Amino acid sequence: MTAIPAPTASPARIPADALADFYDRAFTRAGLPPEDAATVARVLLTADLRGIASHGAALAHGYARRMRDGGINTRPDIRPLTETPGTLVLDGDAGAGPVVGTYAMGRAIAKAREVGVGTVTVRNSNHYAACCNYPLLAVAEGMAGMTMTTTGPTVVPTFGAAPLLGTNPICIAFPGGARERPFVIDMSTSVAALGAVGVYRREGRALPEGWAYDAAMHPTTDAAQARYLNPLGGDRAHGSQKGYGLNVAVDLFAALLSGGRYSAQMQLATATPDPLQSAHMFSAWRIDAFVPPEEYAARFDEYVRMLHACPPAPGAERVLIPGEPEWLAEDDRRAHGIPLHPTVVADLRALADELDIPFVEC
């Protein structure tokens, strides 16, 4: 692999198929059965395509290392623990988060098919990459979907001075209409995702006031020093309970309803090679259990048109639908390839070297 030229400063664009093939080879080589490697590849590629740079290629090396080191169980026995017609609790057996999550969302979808709505909780899983993957599986079946997950502790309770919460994201997706694409909101319940802080750091910009604390728990706007975050809408000055409350709700739905660990009981991925013990929640709602799908589709299109017709604020170009920037990114990346930061390309090359497999041409 040493013959490949060193990465340059301009972002490389890699065709989506080539990147997916590379993931496939890498995760198979790292120990996953082929169908599970394909699942993890699909899940990372979804983030690459949608422009969620922190949750695609940037995760591949770490995932593969954990597969080889035992932090991710490559042959998990995903076991049902408690079940009713509409609910299920699973033990993920320390499997790869995308494998466990895809299976669990599939079970929630199956339950919604039977009784209109299904909720599956999971204990003892691992990082499951970009949340949007799972509700989008429901969307593909004509259902609305929701997921939540615990994460390692980096977020500070409102009025507190210790990181006892995770970024604890929530994602909700609804099927699109006859013309408009699905609605997707994929959000940490912290004021920003850790990935967003990384963007400020790489760009050398100061963080907005009220976002972050340094290692000594002093408020900071220096992205390089930022280590802990406030909840959404809940800095010390305003003390809103909103983001804090949603954040705690994620711990309760994902961890307390699965018997798994809540975020404060987890370690950061950077701090341990052991299984992360993530806990997740997945829900699905069959659209046609509520309204005729064609009526839903027509009204969804009308709703999107209504928002698109909103006059823009001074200086703004136009109003987008939540999730729309990600669909536009996907159009661009499917046509022109996936732009990867040089440090990410270098990391993928290092992974290829470690696994002794070829890297993709780019």
Added chain:
Amino acid sequence: MTAIPAPTASPARIPADALADFYDRAFTRAGLPPEDAATVARVLLTADLRGIASHGAALAHGYARRMRDGGINTRPDIRPLTETPGTLVLDGDAGAGPVVGTYAMGRAIAKAREVGVGTVTVRNSNHYAACCNYPLLAVAEGMAGMTMTTTGPTVVPTFGAAPLLGTNPICIAFPGGARERPFVIDMSTSVAALGAVGVYRREGRALPEGWAYDAAMHPTTDAAQARYLNPLGGDRAHGSQKGYGLNVAVDLFAALLSGGRYSAQMQLATATPDPLQSAHMFSAWRIDAFVPPEEYAARFDEYVRMLHACPPAPGAERVLIPGEPEWLAEDDRRAHGIPLHPTVVADLRALADELDIPFVEC
């Protein structure tokens, strides 16, 4: 009623039972059957007790007027439209929101009892007062609960310049433990509730930057001029999709899944005497469908202890659990009565006059 002395500037405290009795009499006199009057009374009193001043006594006069003027149907035929074992769509027949909401949450609870989880959507309802009422009905049955509702349009999409969204609140509640009281997060998906803006106005304080717009859609910090609000975390400077996305999710869950009106299709209560056509969503999850209740209770207590042990930020007293301020308010009000602002007392007296019933002594 004219012999009763005029209200003074210091807030009166009215015993909770006396206030509930007054509501009961007033709503019965305004046309509700006694059991429905008792339901509306209980729903308003919950807000009074929990310190949600905008959603208790302050609503009573307007509710009663709508009952008399036909905006609220006092004899609704709440009809099932579509049903599966885990889901149900109801037509609220323009009934009082608290009556429709209490019935609908009861159906979600019954479905969760059968299949572990239940979701009920409602079209053609009215304002249902404080959201927390409905998930707390689930909590009383050993379940987690969630509700969402559309409202009139007052919130501006991120990067937009027209109020095409409602404050679209979400409430989630979980049962407490052996020692700790239930978790409740009851939040608008706007940066603040309209009621919070009213508090700034009454106190003569400037709003935080980035909250509000005046009638001409110019940003304002003048609470008296504020007419429209930004979504949670989504002012023009930061452009976060988070609050905006949650807000749209409420429209989709409550209105598109019920066939009802979304917020932009509604009128403000101040603008019309007609039925408001509110749409709601209610979900319940049986705790014991997921984990043994005693295990849940022990872990819930442990979780609350963990947050209570968080060191406070400089200048802060201690870290509270989301919902805890409301429980503390309820303790105070049950013991010492409910403090009512003089303008609210005057409004209740006017209501008593209109209905020709005695007002409570205070």
